[in-house]
Amino acid sequence: AQSVTQLDSQVPVFEEAPVELRCNYSSSVSVYLFWYVQYPNQGLQLLLKYLSGSTLVKGINGFEAEFNKSQTSFHLRKPSVHISDTAEYFCAVRNTNAGKSTFGDGTTLTVKP
Amino acid sequence: DTGVSQDPRHKITKRGQNVTFRCDPISEHNRLYWYRQTLGQGPEFLTYFQNEAQLEKSRLLSDRFSAERPKGSFSTLEIQRTEQGDSAMYLCASSTTGTNERQYFGPGTRLTVT
Numbered sequence: 001a002q003s004v005t006q007l008d009s010q011v012p013v014f015e016e017a018p019v020e021l022r023c024n025y026s027s028s029v030s031v032y033l034f035w036y037v038q039y040p041n042q043g044l045q046l047l048l049k050y051l052s053g054s055t056l057v058k059g060i061n062g063f064e065a066e067f068n069k070s071q072t073s074f075h076l077r078k079p080s081v082h083i084s085d086t087a088e089y090f091c092a093v094r095n096t097n098a099g100k101s102t103f104g105d106g107t108t109l110t111v112k113p
Numbered sequence: 114d115t116g117v118s119q120d121p122r123h124k125i126t127k128r129g130q131n132v133t134f135r136c137d138p139i140s141e142h143n144r145l146y147w148y149r150q151t152l153g154q155g156p157e158f159l160t161y162f163q164n165e166a167q168l169e170k171s172r173l174l175s176d177r178f179s180a181e182r183p184k185g186s187f188s189t190l191e192i193q194r195t196e197q198g199d200s201a202m203y204l205c206a207s208s209t210t211g212t213n214e215r216q217y218f219g220p221g222t223r224l225t226v227t
Contacts, residue, residue: 004155034215043117043204044156044218090155099144099208100169101216103155 002027004091006104014112015083021076021107023091033074034092034101035065044090050074061085086111115139117219119205125225126195133191134222138207145188146216147180148204149173156204162188163210195226 007022025031032051036044048059055067065076074091091104118137126132138145143164148156159178160170164185174180177195182188192199202223206216 036218041220043220044206046215046217049215092155098169099161099163100146100158100171101156102158103148105153105155 002031002093002095002102004093004102004104006089006091006107008107009105010108010110012110012112013081016080018079019077019081019085019109021089021091021109023074023076023104025072025074025091025093027072027093027095030096031093032096033065033067034094035059035063035074035076036090036092036103037061038088038090038106040087047076047089081109081111083111083113085109117205117207117217119203119219119222121222122220123223123225125227128195128197128226130195131191131193132195132224133189134203134205134224135187135189136205136207136219137187138205139217140186142207142209142217143185144208144210144214145182146206146208147188147190148206150202150204150221151200159190192224195224197226200224200226 003026005024013019034049035047050067058064063078088106090106092101094101120135146161147159150156162182177193180190202221204221205219208214208216
């Protein structure tokens with residue numbers, strides 16, 4: 001069984017400040033790791049993914065995440081946020097041999113002017 | 114690539130009625146997934162297909178839920194005798210079966226059971 005814990009349900013931050021959204025996971029097998037963003041009334045959009053190789057992955061909109069196997073974490077970061085980054089962010093894991101993804105409960109990022 | 118589409122986008126129904134949702138995946142994708150998302154939570158896996166075969170079904174999927182993908186293209190999700198607890202966003206996603214597959218999500222169908 002797999003599980004994902006997003007440690008912060010809400011993260012308020014001022015525009016142009018850095019942000020980190022934290023994600024820890026639990027799995028007994030190898031996994032792929034993902035971050036998705038969901039804007040109001042829209043579907044999930046992939047921000048970035050870790051499949052293998054370099055533990056630092058870069059995604060769209062200036063986001064990046066670092067896979068830490070020993071700490072079973074996959075935290076999402078952005079050095080300078082914009083108002084338009086206000087959205088719900090989901091961390092997800094998937095068994096490398098399975099189809100389904102397991103999602104965290106989400107972190108609401110609110111960027112204030 | 115027109116993306117994953119879902120129909121309807123919104124459905125309001127009375128308790129006890131049956132509802133059916135449709136998902137059209139990206140045309141060359143042979144995997145199709147259904148998830149359910151309730152307010153304040155992340156998507157929860159319901160079931161997935163590879164072509165027309167239903168490969169996995171969550172224990173969350175009670176006997177009132179059934180999904181089909183008869184020709185390996187579009188899929189339908191039917192909920193019989195709806196209950197208020199079925200109110201949620203139902204998300205569909207599709208992917209290829211490559212090792213580096215990523216799931217593309219549709220906009221969802223929001224179901225409200227009154």
